[in-house]
Amino acid sequence: MTLTRRDTLLLGACATAFVFSGRGMAFASAELAEEAYLEFTGGAEPELGRVTLDAPEIAENGNTVPISVSVDSPMTADDHVESVLIVADGNPNPDVATFHFTALSGTAAATTRMRLAKTQNVIAVARMSDGSVFMDKKEIKVTIGGCGG
Amino acid sequence: MMFGRMLALGAPLAALGLLMAPWSETRAAPEVPLYTEGSAAQSPWERSIYGARWGDRDSSAFNTLDNTNASPELPPIGELRPVPAGIAGDPEKGKELAANRRKGGSCLACHVMGPAGNADLPGNVGPDLSEIGTFGHDDSYLYNYVYDPRVFNPETSMPPWGAHGILTEEEVVHIVAFMKTLTSPVEFSDPRDDPETRPVPVEDRDGQDPLVNPAIWTMETALDLYEEAGPTGKSCASCHSPAEEDFSTWAASMPVWEPRLDKVLGVEEFVYRHARATTGAEWLMQSEENLAMAMYLRFVANGTPIDVDTESEGAKAAIARAETLYHTKLGQLNFSCADCHEDSKGANKWVRGQWLGESRGQLPHFPVYRTSRSEIWDIRKRLQWCNVAIWADELAPDAKVYGDLELWLSSKNEGLPLNAPNIRH
Numbered sequence: 303m304t305l306t307r308r309d310t311l312l313l314g315a316c317a318t319a320f321v322f323s324g325r326g327m328a329f330a331s332a333e334l335a336e337e338a339y340l341e342f343t344g345g346a347e348p349e350l351g352r353v354t355l356d357a358p359e360i361a362e363n364g365n366t367v368p369i370s371v372s373v374d375s376p377m378t379a380d381d382h383v384e385s386v387l388i389v390a391d392g393n394p395n396p397d398v399a400t401f402h403f404t405a406l407s408g409t410a411a412a413t414t415r416m417r418l419a420k421t422q423n424v425i426a427v428a429r430m431s432d433g434s435v436f437m438d439k440k441e442i443k444v445t446i447g448g449c450g451g
Numbered sequence: 452m453m454f455g456r457m458l459a460l461g462a463p464l465a466a467l468g469l470l471m472a473p474w475s476e477t478r479a480a481p482e483v484p485l486y487t488e489g490s491a492a493q494s495p496w497e498r499s500i501y502g503a504r505w506g507d508r509d510s511s512a513f514n515t516l517d518n519t520n521a522s523p524e525l526p527p528i529g530e531l532r533p534v535p536a537g538i539a540g541d542p543e544k545g546k547e548l549a550a551n552r553r554k555g556g557s558c559l560a561c562h563v564m565g566p567a568g569n570a571d572l573p574g575n576v577g578p579d580l581s582e583i584g585t586f587g588h589d590d591s592y593l594y595n596y597v598y599d600p601r602v603f604n605p606e607t608s609m610p611p612w613g614a615h616g617i618l619t620e621e622e623v624v625h626i627v628a629f630m631k632t633l634t635s636p637v638e639f640s641d642p643r644d645d646p647e648t649r650p651v652p653v654e655d656r657d658g659q660d661p662l663v664n665p666a667i668w669t670m671e672t673a674l675d676l677y678e679e680a681g682p683t684g685k686s687c688a689s690c691h692s693p694a695e696e697d698f699s700t701w702a703a704s705m706p707v708w709e710p711r712l713d714k715v716l717g718v719e720e721f722v723y724r725h726a727r728a729t730t731g732a733e734w735l736m737q738s739e740e741n742l743a744m745a746m747y748l749r750f751v752a753n754g755t756p757i758d759v760d761t762e763s764e765g766a767k768a769a770i771a772r773a774e775t776l777y778h779t780k781l782g783q784l785n786f787s788c789a790d791c792h793e794d795s796k797g798a799n800k801w802v803r804g805q806w807l808g809e810s811r812g813q814l815p816h817f818p819v820y821r822t823s824r825s826e827i828w829d830i831r832k833r834l835q836w837c838n839v840a841i842w843a844d845e846l847a848p849d850a851k852v853y854g855d856l857e858l859w860l861s862s863k864n865e866g867l868p869l870n871a872p873n874i875r876h
Contacts, residue, residue, distance in 0.1 A: 359650055360643060362805065362876035366822040368656065368663075421571075443643050445804025446552075446572055 335391035348437035355438040364418040364444040372411035383410035392422025486727035492736040496847035516852040540628025572804040575646035584633040608790040646801040658873030666820035666872040673747030681730030703755035708765035715854030749871040759861040773859030782843025814864040816873035
């Protein structure tokens with residue numbers, strides 16, 4: 303099954319709703335984010351590489367930060383990306399979204415918009431069909447507006 | 452989705468168009484029907500649309516676009532106020548005030564203030580004050596510079612914090628105490644924190660992709676409205692061919708001086724007044740219908756270089772008025788348009804983490820979807836919001852001065868292709 307862009311947007315919306323439900327909790331930490339992705343990888347420490355997280359260096363509005371993720375993979379029955387997890391280590395809850403792929407997806411790429419409470423790291427982790435795991439990490443600056451209230 | 456519908460709608464309308472005189476011919480007629488009475492917007496205008504946080508502020512004692520003589524008078528140059536006696540300056544309190552965004556956006560909006568000032572995304576409209584404490588300025592100089600810098604420089608962009616009642620005398624004393632502690636430059640660990648090296652934002656999203664820009668969906672409404680009969684039984688389609696044909700360049704020629712109303716009409720006001728006079732529909736400015744139709748009429752003209760009339764007597768006079776207003780200080784924060792948007796002043800600099808654009812290059816992408824508000828803004832709302840942000844009372848969107856400013860802006864954006872609707876933060 304292929305995730306269309308529309309599905310991706312829906313997923314993004316759900317992820318945002320999920321983050322909202324965590325309001326009032328303490329902000330996530332690097333540890334919580336790491337916990338989240340280690341659960342996803344089954345405890346394996348992902349290697350940097352193969353995953354490309356495309357995100358703005360500076361987000362002018364933390365409410366809707368556009369991000370894209372793609373994974374370098376032949377996407378064959380024997381060798382493809384199974385899932386990609388996105389976590390953010392400064393939101394009330396680190397979980398953002400999980401995208402699932404099969405060999406029939408053709409490419410392992412997804413775009414969504416996410417909410418960032420403050421300047422923080424966004425981490426994308428890909429789990430391959432052979433169980434190997436890869437990641438990319440970007441710090442996104444969430445700006446403070448100039449014209450105060 | 453909508454493009455399929457556009458085609459489906461376009462075919463019968465195109466057939467209809469063949470039977471009728473094209474609109475471009477009727478356009479040459481001297482008088483386009485316009486409803487010339489009353490306001491084209493909500494009347495009386497209520498600021499409540501912006502919410503209590505903005506609407507509750509009383510800015511009536513300061514200049515607005517329609518009353519540029521309301522603010523207290525300029526102080527004479529060199530007439531320094533005595534530093535109030537008996538108040539001990541507290542650098543800690545001053546540090547908090549300097550970062551307090553409720554106090555006019557904070558000192559950090561425009562100044563780097565050393566490591567103590569907080570190195571997180573300060574602005575650079577004003578000079579770096581990281582070592583102001585070593586410059587040997589006395590208390591009187593610093594106090595007066597914050598209280599009302601116009602006693603030193605009447606042209607300054609800096610607000611008269613004390614004279615305009617944003618900071619109290621005591622608060623200014625605390626800020627002076629804080630400034631005297633600033634003696635070392637900040638070392639930015641990340642080039643994005645330093646306003647001199649922070650990358651300039653690049654907007655490369657495809658604003659006309661409906662999956663990127665929710666404003667595109669609103670044009671479905673415009674397609675329905677185009678063929679929906681108003682109270683007179685007529686619709687837009689009763690007289691006009693499909694908009695893609697009749698209006699393929701029109702929006703780029705707007706706004707236009709309209710002698711019957713003695714003001715400049717933009718697409719939005721024109722849509723209200725023309726529809727009211729023909730189909731009877733009442734699409735008030737900034738209503739959902741008006742925004743949808745105005746956006747659609749620009750969308751079908753996308754790519755057309757802006758080319759407005761600046762030569763008629765009315766247009767010339769409007770542009771001259773706008774030119775004066777552009778340099779007029781407004782609101783409690785006492786900013787002119789030029790203070791923030793002229794290259795020699797605030798433009799192409801950072802006000803905290805936000806980049807200040809120039810007056811050329813913004814207009815062609817309006818109306819925009821604003822992600823921070825989840826709203827579609829036409830250019831008039833953008834201008835209104837500028838007033839709100841500088842703590843001045845905005846006017847109704849159909850105010851004559853906004854027409855003047857829109858025409859002047861269009862002349863500044865001459866030749867740039869329309870690219871609407873777009874998306875911004």
